[in-house]
Amino acid sequence: MAEQKNEAAFVAKNPLEEFVVAGNYQGLMTYLQAQDKTQWSQHRASVMRLNKVMEKSRYTLDMSRSAWRSKVTDEQWHCLRAAIFLCGTATDVAEHCWHYLYQPAELIELWKEYQPPSTENLALTMISLRPLAFRIVQSLLINNLIERPTHDNYLLGLLSQEVHSDRVPDVAYWIKHDPDLLQGPLLQLFDIEGTTDISFAGRDKYNHDPAHTWQQLFLNLCQQGVYSRKLLLDKTLGALEKDWIQFRSGWFSRFHDALAPTVEEMRVFSERYLGLCHSRIPPTVSMALKVLGTLQAADAISNTALLTALQPLLSSAVKAQVDAALKLLDQIILKDASLANEAASIAVFGLLHEAADMQKKVISRLGKWSMDAATQEQARQLLPQVATSNRDALTALLGTAVVDASEPPTAIQISQTLPTLQPLPSPIAENRALVLISDIDALIEACAYVFENSDDTDCFETVIHALLKLAPFSTDDKKRFGPVLKRAQKLKPSADNWRNMEKPLARELARLLVFIFEAERLTPTSSFAKGRFGVHSVICQRTDDLMDVLAQGKSVPPLAAPSHQRGYIAPSVLIERAREQHALGLQQPLQEQVLSLLRLAPCQDAGVRQQAASLPDTPYHNALRYALGSQVSIPAKGKDSALYIAAARARYPDEDDTSLIQLYGDFGPDGAHAARYRFEIEISKNEVYTFYHSHLRTTPAPRAIDPAYLSILRHPQVVEDEGYFRRIESFGGNNESQIRWAASMMPSSLAAVFAEGAHAIANNLDWWEAEWYNKAYLNLLLDPTVPMSSSAITLLAFALAGKEPGQTAIAIDALVVTWLEGRLDASALAQAIHDLLATPQVKASRYAKSLATAARAHALAPQLVFQLLSTMVTQSPQAPPKDTAALLELLNELRLERKQSLPAPTLAALQIMQIGGKGKTALKALLAG
Numbered sequence: 001m002a003e004q005k006n007e008a009a010f011v012a013k014n015p016l017e018e019f020v021v022a023g024n025y026q027g028l029m030t031y032l033q034a035q036d037k038t039q040w041s042q043h044r045a046s047v048m049r050l051n052k053v054m055e056k057s058r059y060t061l062d063m064s065r066s067a068w069r070s071k072v073t074d075e076q077w078h079c080l081r082a083a084i085f086l087c088g089t090a091t092d093v094a095e096h097c098w099h100y101l102y103q104p105a106e107l108i109e110l111w112k113e114y115q116p117p118s119t120e121n122l123a124l125t126m127i128s129l130r131p132l133a134f135r136i137v138q139s140l141l142i143n144n145l146i147e148r149p150t151h152d153n154y155l156l157g158l159l160s161q162e163v164h165s166d167r168v169p170d171v172a173y174w175i176k177h178d179p180d181l182l183q184g185p186l187l188q189l190f191d192i193e194g195t196t197d198i199s200f201a202g203r204d205k206y207n208h209d210p211a212h213t214w215q216q217l218f219l220n221l222c223q224q225g226v227y228s229r230k231l232l233l234d235k236t237l238g239a240l241e242k243d244w245i246q247f248r249s250g251w252f253s254r255f256h257d258a259l260a261p262t263v264e265e266m267r268v269f270s271e272r273y274l275g276l277c278h279s280r281i282p283p284t285v286s287m288a289l290k291v292l293g294t295l296q297a298a299d300a301i302s303n304t305a306l307l308t309a310l311q312p313l314l315s316s317a318v319k320a321q322v323d324a325a326l327k328l329l330d331q332i333i334l335k336d337a338s339l340a341n342e343a344a345s346i347a348v349f350g351l352l353h354e355a356a357d358m359q360k361k362v363i364s365r366l367g368k369w370s371m372d373a374a375t376q377e378q379a380r381q382l383l384p385q386v387a388t389s390n391r392d393a394l395t396a397l398l399g400t401a402v403v404d405a406s407e408p409p410t411a412i413q414i415s416q417t418l419p420t421l422q423p424l425p426s427p428i429a430e431n432r433a434l435v436l437i438s439d440i441d442a443l444i445e446a447c448a449y450v451f452e453n454s455d456d457t458d459c460f461e462t463v464i465h466a467l468l469k470l471a472p473f474s475t476d477d478k479k480r481f482g483p484v485l486k487r488a489q490k491l492k493p494s495a496d497n498w499r500n501m502e503k504p505l506a507r508e509l510a511r512l513l514v515f516i517f518e519a520e521r522l523t524p525t526s527s528f529a530k531g532r533f534g535v536h537s538v539i540c541q542r543t544d545d546l547m548d549v550l551a552q553g554k555s556v557p558p559l560a561a562p563s564h565q566r567g568y569i570a571p572s573v574l575i576e577r578a579r580e581q582h583a584l585g586l587q588q589p590l591q592e593q594v595l596s597l598l599r600l601a602p603c604q605d606a607g608v609r610q611q612a613a614s615l616p617d618t619p620y621h622n623a624l625r626y627a628l629g630s631q632v633s634i635p636a637k638g639k640d641s642a643l644y645i646a647a648a649r650a651r652y653p654d655e656d657d658t659s660l661i662q663l664y665g666d667f668g669p670d671g672a673h674a675a676r677y678r679f680e681i682e683i684s685k686n687e688v689y690t691f692y693h694s695h696l697r698t699t700p701a702p703r704a705i706d707p708a709y710l711s712i713l714r715h716p717q718v719v720e721d722e723g724y725f726r727r728i729e730s731f732g733g734n735n736e737s738q739i740r741w742a743a744s745m746m747p748s749s750l751a752a753v754f755a756e757g758a759h760a761i762a763n764n765l766d767w768w769e770a771e772w773y774n775k776a777y778l779n780l781l782l783d784p785t786v787p788m789s790s791s792a793i794t795l796l797a798f799a800l801a802g803k804e805p806g807q808t809a810i811a812i813d814a815l816v817v818t819w820l821e822g823r824l825d826a827s828a829l830a831q832a833i834h835d836l837l838a839t840p841q842v843k844a845s846r847y848a849k850s851l852a853t854a855a856r857a858h859a860l861a862p863q864l865v866f867q868l869l870s871t872m873v874t875q876s877p878q879a880p881p882k883d884t885a886a887l888l889e890l891l892n893e894l895r896l897e898r899k900q901s902l903p904a905p906t907l908a909a910l911q912i913m914q915i916g917g918k919g920k921t922a923l924k925a926l927l928a929g
Helices: 015-022 025-033 037-058 074-087 090-096 104-114 122-129 131-142 152-159 171-177 185-191 200-205 214-223 229-240 246-259 263-267 270-276 282-297 303-315 319-335 337-352 356-369 373-385 388-398 411-417 440-452 457-470 475-480 482-491 504-518 535-551 571-583 590-598 606-613 619-627 641-651 658-664 736-745 751-762 772-780 790-799 805-820 826-836 844-855 861-872 884-898 904-911 917-928
Strands: 676-685 690-699 717-721 724-728
Touching (some): 015 025, 015 037, 015 074, 025 074, 037 074, 037 090, 074 090, 074 104, 104 131, 122 131, 131 152, 185 229, 200 214, 200 246, 214 229, 246 282, 263 270, 263 282, 270 282, 270 303, 282 303, 282 319, 303 319, 319 337, 319 356, 337 356, 337 373, 356 388, 356 884, 440 457, 440 475, 440 482, 457 736, 482 504, 504 535, 504 736, 535 590, 535 736, 571 606, 571 619, 590 619, 590 641, 690 751, 736 751, 736 772, 751 790, 772 790, 772 805, 790 805, 790 826, 805 844, 826 861, 844 861, 844 884, 861 904, 884 917, 904 917
Antiparallel strands (some): 676 690, 717 724
């Protein structure tokens, strides 16, 4: 087995290197001053050699293996920075002298005294590489060493500065020393959208002191007379007209409100407010409508122009915008009744809105305003889009009998066509088998694919399978792998390479390739030795194990390599693989043995058990037989316990193994006992916000465990860290590929994965921070072989109440697909949502929106949603959850559409329900039916 070699100790080759090694700054400067400045660039190679070695040692834990052999001192760093500045290029300084970000005075002193060649375009080079170089660049500007850069990153750098700080130079400091910022760059900030990390919205969102936000800074400057109100209003409208994404545009809408412009101030920009009605950003439109209402009430805007601007808003999907537009039409007609027909021709498009109550408002106005022939024809064409509860009213208004040709099915027909719970398809069916790679060219192509698509865990596993099966490789093979190995060198983990951390599987593949082709065993970026027990540590440990297997030179696939999608290994495949590798005398690492058992597909075939019975007697083969359902003699708790715990999980994926419990007792969740889960909600408050924290409770209680017990390792643990107890809530981490690989560890039971996903989504329902990787949990629900366990149903129940549209869309797809495939027990989901509605963590209005979308997804879906709602609305009828009205309205619409009666328990709950507002109207309609 190849071991990582100690690096040769760094030996200084010239006086410059000797001065840096000694940390002798004065000696270094004297040495360089004795030479002509034009000769300094000749030392660049030495300086960059020093930089590489010293930077690498920064991240080395075992200094005895480092070329530098000891921790770099502050004096040595000081010497190195000076040498790079004096002898290197502008790019060298910008890329490697990051210390100047915090201590620009050191750079300024050297610049003024020596003005080396690196100063040419240095400011532009620095700011183009990173906006955070603003502090250096601005310091150089204040000292009259450079001209003001025109690069966009200069403005981003200004925007990244603290508005107020007692620790570092803040915006006030920069303005004091550079007053020209006020009339130039500071105002130009209104012209840039910013980035994910740097924008007005992002900076102010995380500033918890309202007095020190960018918004307040500009308001203060306005009050001080630095900026006129008209100027700031003009700049704000200019930013809103650019239609930047909602998060960033929202800051300018809020700033507009904070300016609180008068009617006269807004009148000047009336044309621009009309134009903002066409924005694709809802808050921008809402702000414009509010202003236009104010201007219209003050007779400060043309009614004709306002009608033209309102026309597209009546087709908006945003309910508040349609409502506001209708109210503006009311105001217009109140002042000029002659515009009623024109208003009706605009309002008729509001019938397209999916909300029944909004359609009702439109119909009411059409009746009052009267419609000409063209508007009546438009309404007649839109009639099929109108909610069932509103069709009679619109039909009466049109004076035309409308026959609905699509008669809804009867109750008997519905019961005959609805999906029922069905047995799941086999996860090891022929059509789910992984296509194995058998030639070099296909393997090279697959490696390149994994480097760019590391969330494809099935492809990752087939690549690992092929690498071990086809190894060792010839010299010619290595040449063919050239491009892939070049990419591996960039991806591989190393002390000075922290990029691509979001691609853990790609980095581990790179590490394995470097071992195979370069005989270099790189240290993993995560290991159990560092006290880490997430899936990343498991993945890294497995790479080390595979290196050990490769070192034995047997050319066999990994014992735990899946044969089918989602991580499954067919029993017959594992039996023959185990037989072959035992005959070769291969020594398998324990974790690989455990993982192979956890990935074993369930088996009820006596013939397969007979095949396993012929295996030689070894602890692993005995555990394999037990996993397949055979009766075997299980030894007492000891070194082989991890094998039998894994075998028990394969044999009883979601059940207790009573025999093993008697022998081993409580090992932890998913040991001899199957893990069970419940959620508890903790409420905390501060002066402004109320926070809801969902905590996952697991039985048996999680505990510290040897990493070989992979099934137990997956569960959250409470660990002590420097005297503090902290809970590790996530095994999969915050990476989609890790979550998917964690799900492949024990594919026959995803309860732990779904419980973890439910916990993650429950604590981010309002999308406080973007957690895009959470969709990995939901995507697993779309696989037809995944059972909808109680954990899966809890995950789905939380996700349907989410705010983020993309994530919720996956949840809606999962709801409909799992029901149509006969995997989802709708009554169990209804009860789960019913129970969640009793908590303050979810919102009924979110469920109403999700379920309304689901009802349109399939011809049978309305019946599913009807069933769910019938249970959901029974939650606390005498004190129903907030926004229950939305659920009642949807339920009534489906009842009328399907011509179905409410279930007796639902009707009984509605009869005692205490609700006001729109809910009272919907309740009355339901009871009247």
